[in-house]
Amino acid sequence: MFSKLRNEISAHKVRYSVISAVLVLAVVLFALFGVSYIRRHFRTVNIDREQATRTEQIDMKGKKGIIVYFTRVGNTDFAKDVDAVSSASLMNDGGKLAGNSELLSKMIANATGYPLYAIKTKNKYPSSYVDTVIEATKEFQGEKPVELEGTAPDLSGYDTVILVYPLWHWTLPVPVQKFLTENKLEGKTLYSLVTHGGSGFGNAIKDTPKWTSAKVSPLTLSVYDDEVKTALPKVIEWVKKIASSPDGAM
Numbered sequence: 001m002f003s004k005l006r007n008e009i010s011a012h013k014v015r016y017s018v019i020s021a022v023l024v025l026a027v028v029l030f031a032l033f034g035v036s037y038i039r040r041h042f043r044t045v046n047i048d049r050e051q052a053t054r055t056e057q058i059d060m061k062g063k064k065g066i067i068v069y070f071t072r073v074g075n076t077d078f079a080k081d082v083d084a085v086s087s088a089s090l091m092n093d094g095g096k097l098a099g100n101s102e103l104l105s106k107m108i109a110n111a112t113g114y115p116l117y118a119i120k121t122k123n124k125y126p127s128s129y130v131d132t133v134i135e136a137t138k139e140f141q142g143e144k145p146v147e148l149e150g151t152a153p154d155l156s157g158y159d160t161v162i163l164v165y166p167l168w169h170w171t172l173p174v175p176v177q178k179f180l181t182e183n184k185l186e187g188k189t190l191y192s193l194v195t196h197g198g199s200g201f202g203n204a205i206k207d208t209p210k211w212t213s214a215k216v217s218p219l220t221l222s223v224y225d226d227e228v229k230t231a232l233p234k235v236i237e238w239v240k241k242i243a244s245s246p247d248g249a250m
């Protein structure tokens, strides 16, 4: 009887130790990843658009380029009362929202003098970040077709396309895929700038040739979403490399 009791006590001890270990692991994982996630996704990021994008003009050495970008802001129906600036990947410029890809594109535009074109969807994404992720999942699974709004500019005069977008589900957002398939970029060189929440390029660069016949340059840049507002020096260094690259000139 005593040995049965002893066995039960030791079984309880083992169970208790396992539960404690799991709890400790959960706390450690939350401290490592959860806190930074919450900090990044639920904190206000104030920016001064003008100041964050002010830069010198770079000689693009005859390359005729255009900047095409896609961003959540401008493609989202933000509720009027939404505390938008405390939502993931959004920045507040004196009460006006700014998307990460938009800000990065503005940096490139100021450095190159290239025109900007924003990819817009007919249907807007929901205000909530989580609902947008769900919506995007449906788009990737083909359950929700994406239609683009407006007509893209005549691209025939450009030899260089700088494409800026957020990484979605480890690849190019469906609206960006659509833009690439709907616009013939044959003979042009495509330079990609991907902004992300920790996954770097994911599969985006590898996937790009599936959607376009442009020459996809290996000269790429990724910017972590938390570092967008201070990314100007990194972006300028990249644009200078594009200017000196043998690719792109007609």
Ligand SMILES: Cc1cc2nc3c(=O)[nH]c(=O)nc-3n(C[C@H](O)[C@H](O)[C@H](O)COP(=O)(O)O)c2cc1C
Residues within 6 Å of the ligand: 070, 071, 072, 073, 088, 089, 090, 098, 099, 100, 101, 102, 129, 132, 133, 134, 136, 165, 166, 167, 168, 169, 170, 171, 195, 196, 197, 198, 199, 200, 202, 224, 225
């Ligand atoms: C629908 C959706 C899917 C995303 N998927 C990823 C992902 O797979 N990996 C990652 O690192 N970040 C992911 N993110 C985070 C964005 O890439 C990141 O916050 C980006 O800087 C947002 O740029 P934007 O403000 O121009 O939209 C995702 C964001 C959304 C809304």
